Amino acid sequence: xxxxxxxxxxxxxxxxxxxxxxxxxxxxxxxxxxxxxxxxxxxxxxxxxxxxxxxxxxxxxxxxxxxxxxxxxxxxxxxxxxxxxxxxxxxxxxxxxxxxxxxxxxxxxxxxxxxxxxxxxxxxxxxxxxxxxxxxxxxxxxxxxxxxxxxxxxxxxxxxxxxxxxxxxxxxxxxxxxxxxxxxxxxxxxxxxxxxxxxxxxxxxxxxxxxxxxxxxxxxxxxxxxxxxxxxxxxxxxxxxxxxxxxxxxxxxxxxxxxxxxxxxxxxxxxxxxxxxxxxxxxxxxxxxxxxxxxxxxxxxxxxxxxxx
Numbered sequence: 001x002x003x004x005x006x007x008x009x010x011x012x013x014x015x016x017x018x019x020x021x022x023x024x025x026x027x028x029x030x031x032x033x034x035x036x037x038x039x040x041x042x043x044x045x046x047x048x049x050x051x052x053x054x055x056x057x058x059x060x061x062x063x064x065x066x067x068x069x070x071x072x073x074x075x076x077x078x079x080x081x082x083x084x085x086x087x088x089x090x091x092x093x094x095x096x097x098x099x100x101x102x103x104x105x106x107x108x109x110x111x112x113x114x115x116x117x118x119x120x121x122x123x124x125x126x127x128x129x130x131x132x133x134x135x136x137x138x139x140x141x142x143x144x145x146x147x148x149x150x151x152x153x154x155x156x157x158x159x160x161x162x163x164x165x166x167x168x169x170x171x172x173x174x175x176x177x178x179x180x181x182x183x184x185x186x187x188x189x190x191x192x193x194x195x196x197x198x199x200x201x202x203x204x205x206x207x208x209x210x211x212x213x214x215x216x217x218x219x220x221x222x223x224x225x226x227x228x229x230x231x232x233x234x235x236x237x238x239x240x241x242x243x244x245x246x247x248x249x250x251x252x253x254x255x256x257x258x259x260x261x262x263x264x265x266x267x268x269x270x271x272x273x274x275x276x277x278x279x280x281x282x283x284x285x286x287x288x289x290x291x292x293x294x295x296x297x298x299x300x301x302x303x304x305x306x307x308x309x
Contacts, residue, residue, distance in 0.1 A: 102126030
C-alpha cells in the first residue's frame with residue numbers, strides 16, 4: 001500500500017506541475033505586457049470597447065460592492081483617460097439591486113463628471129431605453145444623430161425581454177455619429193453576448209447580423225464592438241461577419257479573472273466594414289491603473305481612417 005500511495009502522490013504532483021506549466025504558457029502567450037495607449041495619429045478615429053463589470057448596490061463590502069466601487073472608481077477613470085478614444089462602448093455599466101428602477105448608474109455618472117469633454121449616447125429614460133451599454137464620445141469631434149436598441153430575444157423590440165433560452169436579458173445598443181468637421185456618418189453597434197450558452201450566443205449573433213445587414217448593404221460605415229464571450233474564429237464571429245463586417249484579430253487576453261491572469265485569448269472584439277481603413281491595432285491595454293485592476297476585463301481599442309463623404 002505504501003508503494004501505491006507514493007505512486008499516486010507522484011502522479012498528482014506531476015499533474016499539478018503539468019497544469020501549472022500549461023497555465024503559465026497560456027498566460028505568456030495571451031499577455032502583451034504593459035501597453036501605453038499613444039494618441040491616434042492624424043485624422044484617425046479611435047474606437048474602444050470596455051466591459052467594466054456591474055456594481056451591486058445592496059452590498060457594502062466584497063467583490064463588486066459599493067465599497068469595492070470606491071476602490072475601483074479612480075483607477076477606472078485613469079483607464080478611461082488613458083484610452084484617449086473618440087468612442088468608448090461600455091458593457092455592464094450597471095448599478096443594480098433587487099427591485100431597483102434602473103435610474104442609478106454610478107460608473108456612468110462618475111466618468112461623465114470626471115470627463116466633461118465627453119458626452120454619452122445610447123441612453124435615455126430606463127423605462128424606454130436600456131442604460132447599461134452606453135457609448136461615450138468626444139463632444140468636440142462627434143455628434144450623435146440617431147440611436148437604438150434591440151434585445152437578443154424572440155421579441156427583440158420588447159424592452160428587457162429575456163433571451164432565447166429564458167435567461168437574463170441581453171441586448172445591443174447602437175448609435176449613429178456624424179463627424180463635426182467632415183460630415184461623415186458611421187454607426188457603432190455595441191453588444192454583450194451571454195457567456196454560458198453557445199446556442200444563445202449564436203442566436204444572438206444571427207439577430208445582430210440580420211439587424212445590421214441593411215446598414216451595410218446600404219453602404220453605411222459600421223463598427224460592431226463588444227464582449228462576444230467568444231474566441232477569434234468562433235462560429236459566433238463567423239455569423240456576424242455574414243453581415244459584411246470584418247473582425248481584426250485582437251492580440252492577447254481581454255478577460256483576466258480580475259487578477260491579471262491571461263488564460264484565454266480575447267473575448268472582446270472590434271469589427272468594421274471593409275471601406276474603413278484599419279490604421280493601428282487592435283490593442284489590448286493589459287495594465288493596472290493606480291495600482292488596481294479597474295475591472296475583470298481589459299479595454300481594447302483600434303484606430304481607423306474613415307473614407308470621406
